[in-house]
Structures are given as C-alpha cells and as structure tokens.
Amino acid sequence: MEVKYHKLAGVEFIQSPNGGGPITPRFLTMHYTAGYDAQSAIDTFKNRTSEVSAHLVIDTDGTITQMMPFNKKTWHAGPSVFQGVKSLNSHAIGFEFVNIGFLRKSAKGLVDAYGRPVKEDLFEDYVIAPNARVGSGDFWWPVYPKVQIEAGLAAAKAIIDAYKIEGICSHEEIDTRGWKTDPGPAFPMKSFTNLLGAHRKDPDQASQNVPFNVDVSSLNVRGGAGTNWPVIAGVKRGDRVYVVGTEGGWSRILFDGGEGWVSTQYLERA
Template structure:
C-alpha cells in the first residue's frame, strides 16, 4: 500500500485524548480534486488524516498524532471531542450531494480495497476496537449522512473492520413504534442504541432525536431500508450487536 504525502493540510492542532476511534466519511463533492483542495485550504478549517480516491490512491494530509478537523460537533460512546480521539478518512464520493440524493454513486472496488488496507494498518497501530469504527452519521446523526447507505460496511466487517452481525435474509419489518409513541419498548431500544455508542437518552419517548439516531443506525447496519421507525428487525439487530460488546 503506497501513501502519498505530497499534499499537506494546515488544519490541525494537538490532541487532548488518546486515539480510540476510526471515523469514515465521504467527501460529498463533485470531484476528488475539489475535495483535496478544500481539505488543504486554511480558510476552510476542515481536514482529515487521509483521503482515498476512486482509483485507490491514498494521500495523507495530517499526521496521525495530530488532531485533524474532520468530525465537528458530535458524540460517540460518551466522547464529545471526536477529533481528539479519532483518525479520520475521507473517501472520494459524491454521496447525497452529487449527482443527487436519489442517485448515490458507487464506491469502486479499488477504492474499497484501499480503504480496507489503510484501515487495517490504523487499527493495528492504535488497537481500535470494532465498536469504535464508525461513520460520520453515527456520531452526528442530526447533521450528517456520510458515508451513506451505499457504503459497504459488511465488506469491511468481512475483512475484520468494524462491528457487524449477520441477520436473516427476509427480516420481519413490522413497525413497533413511530415518532410520538411512548412505551417501555422504546426505552429498551434506546438503551441498546446507547450501549452501541449512540448519544441518546433513555426516555421511553420516540422523539426527534430518537428518529435521527434510528435513521443513522439503519443507514449503517440495515442500509436497504432506512425509514427511521422502530420495527421488529431493528429491535433484533440492536440486540444482536449489543451481545457482541464486551
């Protein structure tokens, strides 16, 4: 795996936490070059440690020991300064922005293979646990959608990257709870989501925050169906993932 260090971003500072998380993003821009220029623009005040292009090329923009500015406001497993605790990888893909939200561009095999290879080396260097390999939408469900429901999380998991559980081919998607509902069952799934790592209060009320978190959960762990409601299949998936936690 070859990593280019030609382009460097000025957008970083010192960490205040040890590295424990890996965060994956899509660039959400029309071209990889446009994304690279923005990540290296001092006025943009955004960056990432790495950017992976469609053809599998990898550029390192910020040294891993530094705090790149990729995550913004968010929370995962009780950590709110995600930039200090994480390595950020930007993956060149238009996502929900280009060409449009209804026509998500694929991630080429060459690119995903490069993401897998890079992620493996990062996990080895920093002993990052599977439940701390996340998408931008997981830590900021109200703000972000990346790396999107078209990102192949299951392929990464098959390579030993990230938390995953196998589920039935024909899931039971009977709706249990919708926004506005209040029930002990809502509390149970909120508790499970919090155990996985999401920033969610256990209230028993299916409020707006719960809908955003459910949508992020589905985007990551059930990308074929993301209505944001609580159904039987999601209840089972949350339970299966919680059972994989220490």
C-alpha cells in the same frame, strides 16, 4: 500496508494546516467528500481558511493521500458523539472517500446536491434509497468503486494493527446536528467494522458492564430504540448506567431500576 511513525508507509503525505493537536486514536470515522475528484478535497484541506481537514483522502482509483499524522487532530467530525464519547475530532481518524454523495432525480435527469446536472452513466452503479435528513422520496447514491474500497480497507487494517481502535463509525451516525449523510447507503460499512475482529470494543461486546454517566439533567428511558417507544423510566445527570447494546443512535442500558433504551448522545464514559 503498514503505519510507521503515525503515517502510512509508501503513501503521499501533504500536510494540512487545519488541526494538529495531539490525539490518541480510538475510532475511525468514514466520510464522503461530496465532490468529484480527490484534488478538490486535497485543495480544500490545504486551505487554512476552509477550517476542515481529514487524515486520509481516498480517490476512486484507490490512490491514498495522507494529510495529517494519525496521532494529530483533524477537523472532520464537527459536533459529534459515539459510544458515549463526544467531540470525535479529538478521538477519531478521519477517512474521506471521493464520492459526490446523494443525487436527486428530476424531470431533466439526475442533479447533485448543488443543483448541477449529472449524466446517469457517469457512475458505474447506484444504490437507490431514502434519507429523511435530505428530504422525502428516494435518492440515488453512487456506488464506491471496488479498488477504492479495497484501498480503504487496507488502510483501516493497518491503522487497527497500529492503534487500539475501539469502533468504526459513519459521519451520519455521530453527527449531533442532524444533517450529515455521509458516507451513505452505498458504502459497505460492515466490511470495515468486520476488520475489528478480536480488537472490537463496542457496547455490544467488549464494553459490556463498562460504566457510563448520564450527561444531561434528565433523560427518558424508553422501551425500545426510538422516540416512538413509550417512556418507561428516567435517569438524571450523574447516574451510573451500563451499556449492553446499541441500535443506531440509541443505547440499551442497565440502570438502578431496570433496563431500557436511551439516546447515546447523552451518555459519557465514566
């Protein structure tokens, strides 16, 4: 698989009307469609009134449909930040994998996020895991078929070969609203991030000693990655810091006064 003129060669292309401004791709963002088939996602992205879109829709049988050239913006990320970069629509290629997302276990069996009953044998297997964004207890996450993941990996590799991709992220980790969960714990994210190899550029590796600016009036510096860690210092808007590691939505920084952890969403590349 290869990219020619900002499109995957040999893949069906259906133009979405949603988006279209020029971008220079720096990231790949992984999503699930929250639906049962590719056509419903394609129809949604073709509908101007939906105001959503993505570059690729990848069906459970591995069929790929492209809906926007890779050098054009789609509306897939919403309010977002990743590695200090905000508004990922302007920087990321969106992958939509057909997958219903989380299911709940009720007294009558499994139900989807819309309250519709789901036969347990509809999907090959499940990952059972909690997610505080959607409630307490465990949820059932349908496993992505092997052929679907292989198609996604092939597309990602072709894009990495064609563009200077710096990172691969989930919609959940970049979402600043706190309610997105895709692509979920059943998605093999590590298989995708491993593709970056020598091209990898994240705060743990290639971005070490690259400066970031604080983009909020005041920001707590904590002793670890999370609000459960004590505040050990503070930085303010315009301060220059250096990211040397990440964990979830937190960045380990070097700053004038020491080292600590801050929420990544309040950093911006200098």
